[in-house]
Amino acid sequence: MSNDALTHPTDAVAMRHALTEAATTAGYAPSIHNTQPWRWRLAGDALDLYTDRRRVLAVTDPETRLATLSCGVALHHARMSLAAQGWQVTTTRLPDPTDPDHLATIRLDGRARADQQTALHLRTIPLRHTDRRPVTGAPVRPEDLRAITAAVEAEDTWLHTLSADQVLELASAADHAQRTEAAEAAWRDELGYWTGGNRPGGAGIPDAAIPGQAPQTTVPGRDFGHHGTLAVSAEHDRAAVFALLYGRTDEPRDWLRGGEALSAGWLTATELGVSVLPHSAPIEVVSTRQAMRAVLASTGYPYLVLRLGAIDPADAGPPHAPRLPADQLIEQSHQVRHRA
Ligand SMILES: Cc1cc2nc3c(=O)[nH]c(=O)nc-3n(C[C@H](O)[C@H](O)[C@H](O)COP(=O)(O)O)c2cc1C
Structure with a gap:
Protein backbone atom coordinates (compact mmCIF):
# COMPACT_ATOMS: atom_id res chain seq x y z
CA MET A 1 0.00 0.00 0.00
CA SER A 2 1.47 3.38 -0.92
CA ASN A 3 1.33 6.46 1.32
CA ASP A 4 -1.37 7.95 -0.87
CA ALA A 5 -3.49 4.85 -0.34
CA LEU A 6 -3.76 5.60 3.41
CA THR A 7 -6.65 7.97 2.93
CA HIS A 8 -9.76 5.80 3.21
CA PRO A 9 -11.86 6.30 6.40
CA THR A 10 -11.36 2.64 7.37
CA ASP A 11 -7.61 3.24 7.13
CA ALA A 12 -8.00 6.04 9.64
CA VAL A 13 -9.66 3.63 12.09
CA ALA A 14 -6.98 0.98 11.49
CA MET A 15 -4.20 3.52 11.95
CA ARG A 16 -5.67 4.90 15.16
CA HIS A 17 -6.03 1.37 16.49
CA ALA A 18 -2.44 0.44 15.55
CA LEU A 19 -0.94 3.61 17.04
CA THR A 20 -2.99 3.36 20.25
CA GLU A 21 -1.87 -0.24 20.59
CA ALA A 22 1.77 0.80 20.08
CA ALA A 23 1.62 3.57 22.71
CA THR A 24 -0.10 1.18 25.14
CA THR A 25 2.59 -1.47 24.60
CA ALA A 26 5.24 1.20 25.21
CA GLY A 27 3.80 1.57 28.72
CA TYR A 28 5.59 -1.66 29.72
CA ALA A 29 8.97 0.03 29.18
CA PRO A 30 11.38 0.14 32.12
CA SER A 31 12.27 3.63 33.33
CA ILE A 32 14.44 5.22 35.98
CA HIS A 33 12.59 4.71 39.31
CA ASN A 34 9.57 3.63 37.20
CA THR A 35 8.82 7.31 36.56
CA GLN A 36 7.47 6.56 33.04
CA PRO A 37 8.55 10.06 31.92
CA TRP A 38 6.85 9.92 28.50
CA ARG A 39 3.71 11.24 26.87
CA TRP A 40 2.28 10.18 23.50
CA ARG A 41 0.24 12.28 21.12
CA LEU A 42 -1.66 10.47 18.42
CA ALA A 43 -2.70 12.39 15.32
CA GLY A 44 -3.82 10.79 12.03
CA ASP A 45 -1.06 8.53 10.79
CA ALA A 46 1.57 9.63 13.33
CA LEU A 47 2.49 9.10 16.95
CA ASP A 48 4.56 11.76 18.70
CA LEU A 49 6.69 11.02 21.76
CA TYR A 50 7.40 13.74 24.32
CA THR A 51 9.33 13.89 27.57
CA ASP A 52 6.90 14.56 30.40
CA ARG A 53 8.83 16.96 32.64
CA ARG A 54 6.45 16.26 35.54
CA ARG A 55 8.00 12.81 35.81
CA VAL A 56 11.66 13.74 35.27
CA LEU A 57 13.89 13.40 38.36
CA ALA A 58 15.00 17.02 38.73
CA VAL A 59 17.68 16.27 41.35
CA THR A 60 18.95 12.87 40.19
CA ASP A 61 18.70 13.51 36.45
CA PRO A 62 18.91 17.27 35.77
CA GLU A 63 20.20 16.77 32.21
CA THR A 64 17.35 14.28 31.45
CA ARG A 65 19.89 11.65 30.34
CA LEU A 66 18.09 8.82 32.19
CA ALA A 67 14.60 10.11 31.33
CA THR A 68 15.58 10.23 27.64
CA LEU A 69 17.05 6.72 27.83
CA SER A 70 13.77 5.57 29.41
CA CYS A 71 11.76 7.27 26.64
CA GLY A 72 14.04 5.55 24.11
CA VAL A 73 13.02 2.17 25.53
CA ALA A 74 9.36 3.19 25.17
CA LEU A 75 10.05 4.29 21.58
CA HIS A 76 11.59 0.91 20.72
CA HIS A 77 8.66 -0.93 22.33
CA ALA A 78 6.25 1.16 20.17
CA ARG A 79 8.33 0.41 17.05
CA MET A 80 8.23 -3.33 17.86
CA SER A 81 4.47 -3.22 18.35
CA LEU A 82 3.89 -1.55 14.97
CA ALA A 83 6.30 -3.87 13.15
CA ALA A 84 4.62 -6.90 14.75
CA GLN A 85 1.20 -5.53 13.73
CA GLY A 86 2.49 -5.41 10.13
CA TRP A 87 3.09 -1.69 9.70
CA GLN A 88 6.04 -0.08 7.99
CA VAL A 89 7.03 3.18 9.71
CA THR A 90 9.44 6.09 9.48
CA THR A 91 10.84 7.25 12.81
CA THR A 92 12.17 10.80 13.04
CA ARG A 93 14.12 11.56 16.20
CA LEU A 94 14.08 15.09 17.69
CA PRO A 95 11.92 16.35 14.80
CA ASP A 96 11.46 19.89 16.15
CA PRO A 97 14.68 21.83 16.83
CA THR A 98 12.63 24.37 18.83
CA ASP A 99 11.16 21.75 21.19
CA PRO A 100 13.74 19.51 22.94
CA ASP A 101 10.93 17.61 24.70
CA HIS A 102 9.54 16.41 21.35
CA LEU A 103 11.67 13.28 21.17
CA ALA A 104 10.31 11.44 18.16
CA THR A 105 7.61 11.06 15.53
CA ILE A 106 6.66 7.63 14.25
CA ARG A 107 4.75 7.85 10.99
CA LEU A 108 2.91 4.96 9.35
CA ASP A 109 4.02 4.44 5.76
CA GLY A 110 1.89 1.43 4.84
CA ARG A 111 1.43 -2.26 5.44
CA ALA A 112 4.39 -4.62 5.64
CA ARG A 113 4.94 -8.28 6.44
CA ALA A 114 5.47 -8.81 10.20
CA ASP A 115 8.67 -10.73 10.91
CA GLN A 116 9.14 -13.40 13.56
CA GLN A 117 11.77 -11.47 15.53
CA THR A 118 9.48 -8.52 16.22
CA ALA A 119 6.55 -10.86 17.00
CA LEU A 120 8.78 -12.57 19.60
CA HIS A 121 9.86 -9.21 21.05
CA LEU A 122 6.20 -8.16 21.32
CA ARG A 123 5.45 -11.27 23.39
CA THR A 124 8.51 -10.61 25.58
CA ILE A 125 7.68 -6.95 26.34
CA PRO A 126 5.14 -7.67 29.15
CA LEU A 127 7.34 -10.46 30.58
CA ARG A 128 10.56 -8.42 30.91
CA HIS A 129 11.20 -7.00 34.36
CA THR A 130 13.91 -5.89 36.76
CA ASP A 131 15.24 -8.47 39.22
CA ARG A 132 17.39 -7.00 42.02
CA ARG A 133 18.23 -10.35 43.65
CA PRO A 134 21.85 -11.58 43.43
CA VAL A 135 22.55 -13.79 40.40
CA THR A 136 23.93 -17.01 41.81
CA GLY A 137 23.39 -19.60 39.06
CA ALA A 138 25.37 -20.60 35.98
CA PRO A 139 27.50 -17.97 34.21
CA VAL A 140 26.04 -16.14 31.21
CA ARG A 141 26.99 -18.11 28.08
CA ILE A 311 18.03 -16.88 35.22
CA ASP A 312 16.73 -20.14 36.68
CA PRO A 313 13.90 -20.91 34.19
CA ALA A 314 11.76 -22.36 37.02
CA ASP A 315 11.84 -19.04 38.92
CA ALA A 316 9.11 -16.53 38.01
CA GLY A 317 11.08 -13.73 39.71
CA PRO A 318 9.84 -10.77 41.72
CA PRO A 319 6.45 -9.15 41.10
CA HIS A 320 6.18 -6.63 38.28
CA ALA A 321 6.26 -2.92 39.11
CA PRO A 322 2.92 -1.14 38.52
CA ARG A 323 2.21 1.07 35.52
CA LEU A 324 0.24 4.27 34.98
CA PRO A 325 -3.08 3.81 33.11
CA ALA A 326 -2.54 4.18 29.34
CA ASP A 327 -5.09 7.00 29.02
CA GLN A 328 -2.93 9.16 31.31
CA LEU A 329 -0.05 8.84 28.86
CA ILE A 330 -1.79 8.96 25.48
CA GLU A 331 -3.47 12.05 24.09
CA GLN A 332 -5.67 11.68 21.00
CA SER A 333 -5.39 14.75 18.81
CA HIS A 334 -8.05 15.51 16.21
CA GLN A 335 -5.85 18.03 14.47
CA VAL A 336 -5.28 17.17 10.80
CA ARG A 337 -1.59 16.82 10.00
CA HIS A 338 -0.12 16.95 6.54
CA ARG A 339 2.77 14.88 5.35
CA ALA A 340 5.97 16.82 4.77
C1 LIG B 1 17.53 4.38 32.63
C2 LIG B 1 17.23 3.41 33.74
C3 LIG B 1 17.96 3.44 34.91
C4 LIG B 1 17.69 2.52 35.94
N1 LIG B 1 18.48 2.52 37.07
C5 LIG B 1 18.27 1.58 38.03
C6 LIG B 1 19.14 1.51 39.17
O1 LIG B 1 20.10 2.26 39.29
N2 LIG B 1 18.88 0.56 40.09
C7 LIG B 1 17.82 -0.30 39.99
O2 LIG B 1 17.63 -1.12 40.88
N3 LIG B 1 16.97 -0.25 38.91
C8 LIG B 1 17.20 0.65 37.94
N4 LIG B 1 16.37 0.70 36.83
C9 LIG B 1 15.24 -0.23 36.73
C10 LIG B 1 13.93 0.50 37.03
O3 LIG B 1 13.82 0.81 38.39
C11 LIG B 1 12.77 -0.38 36.55
O4 LIG B 1 12.84 -0.52 35.17
C12 LIG B 1 11.41 0.19 36.92
O5 LIG B 1 11.24 0.20 38.31
C13 LIG B 1 10.27 -0.60 36.29
O6 LIG B 1 10.30 -1.94 36.71
P1 LIG B 1 10.43 -3.14 35.67
O7 LIG B 1 11.75 -3.00 34.93
O8 LIG B 1 10.41 -4.37 36.53
O9 LIG B 1 9.29 -3.08 34.71
C14 LIG B 1 16.64 1.59 35.79
C15 LIG B 1 15.89 1.58 34.60
C16 LIG B 1 16.19 2.46 33.58
C17 LIG B 1 15.42 2.39 32.29
Whole structure:
Protein backbone atom coordinates (compact mmCIF):
# COMPACT_ATOMS: atom_id res chain seq x y z
CA MET A 1 0.00 0.00 0.00
CA SER A 2 1.47 3.38 -0.92
CA ASN A 3 1.33 6.46 1.32
CA ASP A 4 -1.37 7.95 -0.87
CA ALA A 5 -3.49 4.85 -0.34
CA LEU A 6 -3.76 5.60 3.41
CA THR A 7 -6.65 7.97 2.93
CA HIS A 8 -9.76 5.80 3.21
CA PRO A 9 -11.86 6.30 6.40
CA THR A 10 -11.36 2.64 7.37
CA ASP A 11 -7.61 3.24 7.13
CA ALA A 12 -8.00 6.04 9.64
CA VAL A 13 -9.66 3.63 12.09
CA ALA A 14 -6.98 0.98 11.49
CA MET A 15 -4.20 3.52 11.95
CA ARG A 16 -5.67 4.90 15.16
CA HIS A 17 -6.03 1.37 16.49
CA ALA A 18 -2.44 0.44 15.55
CA LEU A 19 -0.94 3.61 17.04
CA THR A 20 -2.99 3.36 20.25
CA GLU A 21 -1.87 -0.24 20.59
CA ALA A 22 1.77 0.80 20.08
CA ALA A 23 1.62 3.57 22.71
CA THR A 24 -0.10 1.18 25.14
CA THR A 25 2.59 -1.47 24.60
CA ALA A 26 5.24 1.20 25.21
CA GLY A 27 3.80 1.57 28.72
CA TYR A 28 5.59 -1.66 29.72
CA ALA A 29 8.97 0.03 29.18
CA PRO A 30 11.38 0.14 32.12
CA SER A 31 12.27 3.63 33.33
CA ILE A 32 14.44 5.22 35.98
CA HIS A 33 12.59 4.71 39.31
CA ASN A 34 9.57 3.63 37.20
CA THR A 35 8.82 7.31 36.56
CA GLN A 36 7.47 6.56 33.04
CA PRO A 37 8.55 10.06 31.92
CA TRP A 38 6.85 9.92 28.50
CA ARG A 39 3.71 11.24 26.87
CA TRP A 40 2.28 10.18 23.50
CA ARG A 41 0.24 12.28 21.12
CA LEU A 42 -1.66 10.47 18.42
CA ALA A 43 -2.70 12.39 15.32
CA GLY A 44 -3.82 10.79 12.03
CA ASP A 45 -1.06 8.53 10.79
CA ALA A 46 1.57 9.63 13.33
CA LEU A 47 2.49 9.10 16.95
CA ASP A 48 4.56 11.76 18.70
CA LEU A 49 6.69 11.02 21.76
CA TYR A 50 7.40 13.74 24.32
CA THR A 51 9.33 13.89 27.57
CA ASP A 52 6.90 14.56 30.40
CA ARG A 53 8.83 16.96 32.64
CA ARG A 54 6.45 16.26 35.54
CA ARG A 55 8.00 12.81 35.81
CA VAL A 56 11.66 13.74 35.27
CA LEU A 57 13.89 13.40 38.36
CA ALA A 58 15.00 17.02 38.73
CA VAL A 59 17.68 16.27 41.35
CA THR A 60 18.95 12.87 40.19
CA ASP A 61 18.70 13.51 36.45
CA PRO A 62 18.91 17.27 35.77
CA GLU A 63 20.20 16.77 32.21
CA THR A 64 17.35 14.28 31.45
CA ARG A 65 19.89 11.65 30.34
CA LEU A 66 18.09 8.82 32.19
CA ALA A 67 14.60 10.11 31.33
CA THR A 68 15.58 10.23 27.64
CA LEU A 69 17.05 6.72 27.83
CA SER A 70 13.77 5.57 29.41
CA CYS A 71 11.76 7.27 26.64
CA GLY A 72 14.04 5.55 24.11
CA VAL A 73 13.02 2.17 25.53
CA ALA A 74 9.36 3.19 25.17
CA LEU A 75 10.05 4.29 21.58
CA HIS A 76 11.59 0.91 20.72
CA HIS A 77 8.66 -0.93 22.33
CA ALA A 78 6.25 1.16 20.17
CA ARG A 79 8.33 0.41 17.05
CA MET A 80 8.23 -3.33 17.86
CA SER A 81 4.47 -3.22 18.35
CA LEU A 82 3.89 -1.55 14.97
CA ALA A 83 6.30 -3.87 13.15
CA ALA A 84 4.62 -6.90 14.75
CA GLN A 85 1.20 -5.53 13.73
CA GLY A 86 2.49 -5.41 10.13
CA TRP A 87 3.09 -1.69 9.70
CA GLN A 88 6.04 -0.08 7.99
CA VAL A 89 7.03 3.18 9.71
CA THR A 90 9.44 6.09 9.48
CA THR A 91 10.84 7.25 12.81
CA THR A 92 12.17 10.80 13.04
CA ARG A 93 14.12 11.56 16.20
CA LEU A 94 14.08 15.09 17.69
CA PRO A 95 11.92 16.35 14.80
CA ASP A 96 11.46 19.89 16.15
CA PRO A 97 14.68 21.83 16.83
CA THR A 98 12.63 24.37 18.83
CA ASP A 99 11.16 21.75 21.19
CA PRO A 100 13.74 19.51 22.94
CA ASP A 101 10.93 17.61 24.70
CA HIS A 102 9.54 16.41 21.35
CA LEU A 103 11.67 13.28 21.17
CA ALA A 104 10.31 11.44 18.16
CA THR A 105 7.61 11.06 15.53
CA ILE A 106 6.66 7.63 14.25
CA ARG A 107 4.75 7.85 10.99
CA LEU A 108 2.91 4.96 9.35
CA ASP A 109 4.02 4.44 5.76
CA GLY A 110 1.89 1.43 4.84
CA ARG A 111 1.43 -2.26 5.44
CA ALA A 112 4.39 -4.62 5.64
CA ARG A 113 4.94 -8.28 6.44
CA ALA A 114 5.47 -8.81 10.20
CA ASP A 115 8.67 -10.73 10.91
CA GLN A 116 9.14 -13.40 13.56
CA GLN A 117 11.77 -11.47 15.53
CA THR A 118 9.48 -8.52 16.22
CA ALA A 119 6.55 -10.86 17.00
CA LEU A 120 8.78 -12.57 19.60
CA HIS A 121 9.86 -9.21 21.05
CA LEU A 122 6.20 -8.16 21.32
CA ARG A 123 5.45 -11.27 23.39
CA THR A 124 8.51 -10.61 25.58
CA ILE A 125 7.68 -6.95 26.34
CA PRO A 126 5.14 -7.67 29.15
CA LEU A 127 7.34 -10.46 30.58
CA ARG A 128 10.56 -8.42 30.91
CA HIS A 129 11.20 -7.00 34.36
CA THR A 130 13.91 -5.89 36.76
CA ASP A 131 15.24 -8.47 39.22
CA ARG A 132 17.39 -7.00 42.02
CA ARG A 133 18.23 -10.35 43.65
CA PRO A 134 21.85 -11.58 43.43
CA VAL A 135 22.55 -13.79 40.40
CA THR A 136 23.93 -17.01 41.81
CA GLY A 137 23.39 -19.60 39.06
CA ALA A 138 25.37 -20.60 35.98
CA PRO A 139 27.50 -17.97 34.21
CA VAL A 140 26.04 -16.14 31.21
CA ARG A 141 26.99 -18.11 28.08
CA PRO A 142 29.41 -16.24 25.75
CA GLU A 143 27.09 -16.77 22.77
CA ASP A 144 24.22 -15.16 24.71
CA LEU A 145 26.42 -12.19 25.59
CA ARG A 146 27.35 -11.86 21.91
CA ALA A 147 23.66 -11.94 20.88
CA ILE A 148 22.75 -9.25 23.45
CA THR A 149 25.69 -7.09 22.32
CA ALA A 150 24.66 -7.50 18.66
CA ALA A 151 21.08 -6.44 19.49
CA VAL A 152 22.42 -3.29 21.20
CA GLU A 153 24.75 -2.51 18.30
CA ALA A 154 21.91 -2.83 15.77
CA GLU A 155 20.49 0.33 17.42
CA ASP A 156 23.71 2.38 16.98
CA THR A 157 24.87 1.96 20.59
CA TRP A 158 27.59 -0.23 22.10
CA LEU A 159 27.99 -2.61 25.00
CA HIS A 160 31.38 -3.10 26.65
CA THR A 161 31.73 -6.13 28.94
CA LEU A 162 33.88 -5.19 31.94
CA SER A 163 37.03 -7.13 32.84
CA ALA A 164 37.54 -8.29 36.46
CA ASP A 165 39.70 -5.22 37.19
CA GLN A 166 37.11 -2.91 35.64
CA VAL A 167 34.39 -4.49 37.82
CA LEU A 168 36.41 -3.45 40.86
CA GLU A 169 36.62 0.11 39.49
CA LEU A 170 32.86 0.02 38.94
CA ALA A 171 32.29 -1.24 42.50
CA SER A 172 34.25 1.68 43.90
CA ALA A 173 32.47 4.18 41.59
CA ALA A 174 29.02 2.80 42.53
CA ASP A 175 29.83 3.05 46.22
CA HIS A 176 31.16 6.62 45.86
CA ALA A 177 28.15 7.69 43.76
CA GLN A 178 25.65 6.37 46.30
CA ARG A 179 27.44 8.03 49.21
CA THR A 180 27.58 11.35 47.32
CA GLU A 181 23.88 11.20 46.49
CA ALA A 182 22.74 10.02 49.92
CA ALA A 183 24.51 13.00 51.52
CA GLU A 184 22.10 15.37 49.74
CA ALA A 185 18.71 15.94 51.42
CA ALA A 186 16.96 16.88 48.14
CA TRP A 187 18.18 13.66 46.54
CA ARG A 188 16.93 11.60 49.50
CA ASP A 189 13.54 13.33 49.29
CA GLU A 190 13.28 12.56 45.57
CA LEU A 191 14.20 8.91 46.12
CA GLY A 192 11.64 8.68 48.94
CA TYR A 193 8.94 10.21 46.73
CA TRP A 194 9.41 7.61 43.98
CA THR A 195 10.25 4.43 45.88
CA GLY A 196 8.81 2.24 48.63
CA GLY A 197 5.27 1.41 49.78
CA ASN A 198 2.61 -0.15 47.54
CA ARG A 199 2.56 2.52 44.80
CA PRO A 200 -1.23 2.42 44.17
CA GLY A 201 -0.88 5.38 41.75
CA GLY A 202 0.89 3.14 39.22
CA ALA A 203 4.35 4.78 39.24
CA GLY A 204 7.51 4.31 41.29
CA ILE A 205 9.15 1.20 42.74
CA PRO A 206 7.09 -0.76 45.30
CA ASP A 207 8.65 -2.41 48.35
CA ALA A 208 7.81 -5.79 46.77
CA ALA A 209 10.55 -5.16 44.15
CA ILE A 210 13.14 -3.87 46.67
CA PRO A 211 15.38 -6.44 48.43
CA GLY A 212 14.40 -7.29 52.00
CA GLN A 213 18.09 -7.33 52.96
CA ALA A 214 21.25 -6.00 51.30
CA PRO A 215 22.25 -8.58 48.63
CA GLN A 216 25.83 -9.92 48.71
CA THR A 217 27.38 -8.20 45.72
CA THR A 218 30.77 -6.96 44.53
CA VAL A 219 29.10 -3.94 42.91
CA PRO A 220 26.55 -2.37 45.26
CA GLY A 221 23.05 -2.16 43.81
CA ARG A 222 20.82 0.88 44.31
CA ASP A 223 20.59 1.86 47.97
CA PHE A 224 16.90 2.70 48.38
CA GLY A 225 17.53 3.98 51.90
CA HIS A 226 15.38 1.22 53.36
CA HIS A 227 14.76 -2.49 52.88
CA GLY A 228 11.75 -3.69 50.91
CA THR A 229 10.00 -7.05 51.13
CA LEU A 230 11.64 -8.93 48.23
CA ALA A 231 13.20 -12.17 49.53
CA VAL A 232 16.86 -12.46 48.44
CA SER A 233 19.29 -15.32 48.86
CA ALA A 234 22.29 -14.88 51.14
CA GLU A 235 24.59 -16.07 48.31
CA HIS A 236 27.08 -13.77 46.60
CA ASP A 237 26.32 -12.67 43.01
CA ARG A 238 29.56 -14.22 41.75
CA ALA A 239 27.89 -15.21 38.47
CA ALA A 240 27.14 -11.59 37.53
CA VAL A 241 28.61 -10.04 34.38
CA PHE A 242 28.80 -6.24 34.19
CA ALA A 243 28.67 -4.21 31.00
CA LEU A 244 28.59 -0.55 30.04
CA LEU A 245 26.00 0.67 27.58
CA TYR A 246 27.59 3.60 25.75
CA GLY A 247 27.35 5.80 22.69
CA ARG A 248 29.28 8.16 20.51
CA THR A 249 28.10 11.46 22.05
CA ASP A 250 26.58 12.67 25.32
CA GLU A 251 23.65 14.30 23.49
CA PRO A 252 19.87 13.66 23.65
CA ARG A 253 19.66 12.02 20.21
CA ASP A 254 22.18 9.36 21.22
CA TRP A 255 20.58 8.93 24.68
CA LEU A 256 17.32 8.20 22.86
CA ARG A 257 19.10 5.68 20.60
CA GLY A 258 20.72 4.29 23.78
CA GLY A 259 17.26 3.64 25.20
CA GLU A 260 16.17 1.91 21.99
CA ALA A 261 19.33 -0.21 22.23
CA LEU A 262 18.62 -0.95 25.90
CA SER A 263 15.18 -2.23 24.89
CA ALA A 264 16.61 -4.38 22.07
CA GLY A 265 19.32 -5.81 24.34
CA TRP A 266 17.00 -6.39 27.32
CA LEU A 267 14.29 -8.12 25.25
CA THR A 268 16.93 -10.32 23.61
CA ALA A 269 18.41 -11.12 27.04
CA THR A 270 14.98 -12.05 28.43
CA GLU A 271 14.38 -14.35 25.48
CA LEU A 272 17.74 -16.05 26.18
CA GLY A 273 17.05 -16.48 29.91
CA VAL A 274 19.43 -13.70 30.99
CA SER A 275 18.34 -11.13 33.57
CA VAL A 276 19.30 -7.45 33.26
CA LEU A 277 19.63 -5.07 36.19
CA PRO A 278 20.49 -1.46 35.32
CA HIS A 279 22.78 0.46 37.68
CA SER A 280 22.53 4.18 37.00
CA ALA A 281 24.05 5.66 40.18
CA PRO A 282 27.61 5.67 38.72
CA ILE A 283 26.26 7.62 35.72
CA GLU A 284 24.24 10.09 37.83
CA VAL A 285 27.28 11.62 39.58
CA VAL A 286 29.69 13.63 37.40
CA SER A 287 32.96 12.29 38.86
CA THR A 288 31.93 8.62 38.66
CA ARG A 289 30.49 9.14 35.17
CA GLN A 290 33.93 10.40 34.19
CA ALA A 291 35.50 7.34 35.82
CA MET A 292 33.21 5.13 33.71
CA ARG A 293 34.24 7.10 30.61
CA ALA A 294 37.88 6.41 31.50
CA VAL A 295 37.03 2.69 31.63
CA LEU A 296 35.97 3.07 28.00
CA ALA A 297 39.36 4.72 27.32
CA SER A 298 37.29 7.75 26.24
CA THR A 299 36.09 5.92 23.11
CA GLY A 300 32.50 6.89 23.91
CA TYR A 301 30.13 8.23 26.58
CA PRO A 302 28.65 5.90 29.23
CA TYR A 303 24.85 5.81 29.53
CA LEU A 304 24.13 2.95 31.91
CA VAL A 305 25.78 0.04 33.72
CA LEU A 306 24.05 -3.31 33.21
CA ARG A 307 24.36 -6.36 35.42
CA LEU A 308 23.66 -9.53 33.46
CA GLY A 309 23.03 -12.98 34.93
CA ALA A 310 21.56 -16.32 33.86
CA ILE A 311 18.03 -16.88 35.22
CA ASP A 312 16.73 -20.14 36.68
CA PRO A 313 13.90 -20.91 34.19
CA ALA A 314 11.76 -22.36 37.02
CA ASP A 315 11.84 -19.04 38.92
CA ALA A 316 9.11 -16.53 38.01
CA GLY A 317 11.08 -13.73 39.71
CA PRO A 318 9.84 -10.77 41.72
CA PRO A 319 6.45 -9.15 41.10
CA HIS A 320 6.18 -6.63 38.28
CA ALA A 321 6.26 -2.92 39.11
CA PRO A 322 2.92 -1.14 38.52
CA ARG A 323 2.21 1.07 35.52
CA LEU A 324 0.24 4.27 34.98
CA PRO A 325 -3.08 3.81 33.11
CA ALA A 326 -2.54 4.18 29.34
CA ASP A 327 -5.09 7.00 29.02
CA GLN A 328 -2.93 9.16 31.31
CA LEU A 329 -0.05 8.84 28.86
CA ILE A 330 -1.79 8.96 25.48
CA GLU A 331 -3.47 12.05 24.09
CA GLN A 332 -5.67 11.68 21.00
CA SER A 333 -5.39 14.75 18.81
CA HIS A 334 -8.05 15.51 16.21
CA GLN A 335 -5.85 18.03 14.47
CA VAL A 336 -5.28 17.17 10.80
CA ARG A 337 -1.59 16.82 10.00
CA HIS A 338 -0.12 16.95 6.54
CA ARG A 339 2.77 14.88 5.35
CA ALA A 340 5.97 16.82 4.77
C1 LIG B 1 17.53 4.38 32.63
C2 LIG B 1 17.23 3.41 33.74
C3 LIG B 1 17.96 3.44 34.91
C4 LIG B 1 17.69 2.52 35.94
N1 LIG B 1 18.48 2.52 37.07
C5 LIG B 1 18.27 1.58 38.03
C6 LIG B 1 19.14 1.51 39.17
O1 LIG B 1 20.10 2.26 39.29
N2 LIG B 1 18.88 0.56 40.09
C7 LIG B 1 17.82 -0.30 39.99
O2 LIG B 1 17.63 -1.12 40.88
N3 LIG B 1 16.97 -0.25 38.91
C8 LIG B 1 17.20 0.65 37.94
N4 LIG B 1 16.37 0.70 36.83
C9 LIG B 1 15.24 -0.23 36.73
C10 LIG B 1 13.93 0.50 37.03
O3 LIG B 1 13.82 0.81 38.39
C11 LIG B 1 12.77 -0.38 36.55
O4 LIG B 1 12.84 -0.52 35.17
C12 LIG B 1 11.41 0.19 36.92
O5 LIG B 1 11.24 0.20 38.31
C13 LIG B 1 10.27 -0.60 36.29
O6 LIG B 1 10.30 -1.94 36.71
P1 LIG B 1 10.43 -3.14 35.67
O7 LIG B 1 11.75 -3.00 34.93
O8 LIG B 1 10.41 -4.37 36.53
O9 LIG B 1 9.29 -3.08 34.71
C14 LIG B 1 16.64 1.59 35.79
C15 LIG B 1 15.89 1.58 34.60
C16 LIG B 1 16.19 2.46 33.58
C17 LIG B 1 15.42 2.39 32.29
